[in-house]
Amino acid sequence: MTRKLLLTTASAFALALLCFVMIVQAEDVPKVIILKGSPLGAVKFDHAKHIAGKIECATCHHASKPEKPMKAEHEACTDCHTKVAQAPMKTKLQAAFHDPMAKKGLCIDCHVKKAAEGVKTPAKCTDCHNKANG
Numbered sequence: 001m002t003r004k005l006l007l008t009t010a011s012a013f014a015l016a017l018l019c020f021v022m023i024v025q026a027e028d029v030p031k032v033i034i035l036k037g038s039p040l041g042a043v044k045f046d047h048a049k050h051i052a053g054k055i056e057c058a059t060c061h062h063a064s065k066p067e068k069p070m071k072a073e074h075e076a077c078t079d080c081h082t083k084v085a086q087a088p089m090k091t092k093l094q095a096a097f098h099d100p101m102a103k104k105g106l107c108i109d110c111h112v113k114k115a116a117e118g119v120k121t122p123a124k125c126t127d128c129h130n131k132a133n134g
């Protein structure tokens, strides 16, 4: 009896989880985004490759901040983080993604960690910035 109850609870939980996953996937997430802006070349960012690795949206899309509230939950970084930071913004475009030598930062820390685990991730400037990307 207890076992049956447990099984029912487990399947209800699994169903709820599945619904949650489906809702998340139903959101309109652009697959590939070309981030133009650097003279080194544009960066091709593939959402699908990143989300498939079960990376939470909030890893990159931080919550709205009082200094400059978001207009949408996953607003484009480039709406606020511009080449030269405009007050009240302090974090300029490059710093939103990485430090000047691309040794640290949002897009680098995880790649370094994954590379240490044996996953092939971009490391050099030109692994991300490529004139062929536009």
Ligand code: HEC
Binding pocket: 024, 027, 028, 029, 030, 033, 035, 045, 047, 050, 051, 055, 056, 057, 058, 059, 060, 061, 074, 075, 076, 077, 078, 079
């Ligand atoms: C590894 C980092 C990362 C993760 C994880 C991530 N995103 Fe993004 N997302 C980006 C970047 C970078 C852009 C491009 C921003 C720009 O164009 O300025 C973007 C753009 C978007 C846009 C388009 C915004 C616009 O107005 O142009 C949407 C919508 C979006 N993401 C939704 C999501 C959702 C939903 C998830 C989770 C399922 C997610 N993202 C996970 C980095 C990420």
Ligand code: HEC
Binding pocket: 060, 061, 062, 065, 066, 067, 068, 069, 070, 071, 075, 076, 077, 078, 079, 080, 081, 088, 089, 090, 091, 092, 095, 096, 097, 106
């Ligand atoms: C609606 C405006 C807005 C959008 C869109 C936005 N940010 Fe921010 N971001 C801010 C504000 C405000 C701060 C805090 C002040 C500052 O550092 O300039 C901030 C700070 C940061 C910081 C510094 C560390 C921290 O959390 O304080 C990073 C890194 C960052 N954002 C990355 C991103 C990335 C990547 C995206 C897109 C996936 C994004 N931001 C989208 C407004 C925004």
Ligand code: HEC
Binding pocket: 043, 044, 045, 046, 049, 050, 053, 055, 059, 060, 097, 106, 107, 108, 110, 111, 114, 119, 120, 121, 122, 127, 128
């Ligand atoms: C939480 C971890 C994590 C974060 C944060 C992250 N990445 Fe990645 N990235 C990965 C992993 C893992 C791969 C390898 C996935 C694959 O090749 O299937 C990867 C691969 C890539 C690739 C090469 C694959 C391709 O699309 O051709 C690019 C380019 C890339 N990331 C750009 C970015 C950018 C730009 C950011 C910041 C907005 C970012 N990544 C943030 C984990 C991360």
Ligand code: HEC
Binding pocket: 035, 036, 037, 038, 039, 040, 041, 042, 043, 083, 093, 094, 097, 098, 100, 101, 102, 107, 108, 111, 122, 123, 124, 125, 126, 127, 128, 129
């Ligand atoms: C993991 C991918 C990745 C790597 C590696 C990387 N970048 Fe970036 N970088 C980005 C993204 C994404 C942006 C924001 C969109 C853009 O400007 O293309 C950016 C922005 C910039 C900017 C700001 C654009 C501007 O003109 O103000 C500069 C400068 C820059 N990167 C230089 C470099 C240099 C130099 C290296 C190597 C030391 C490097 N990047 C390595 C992803 C990367």
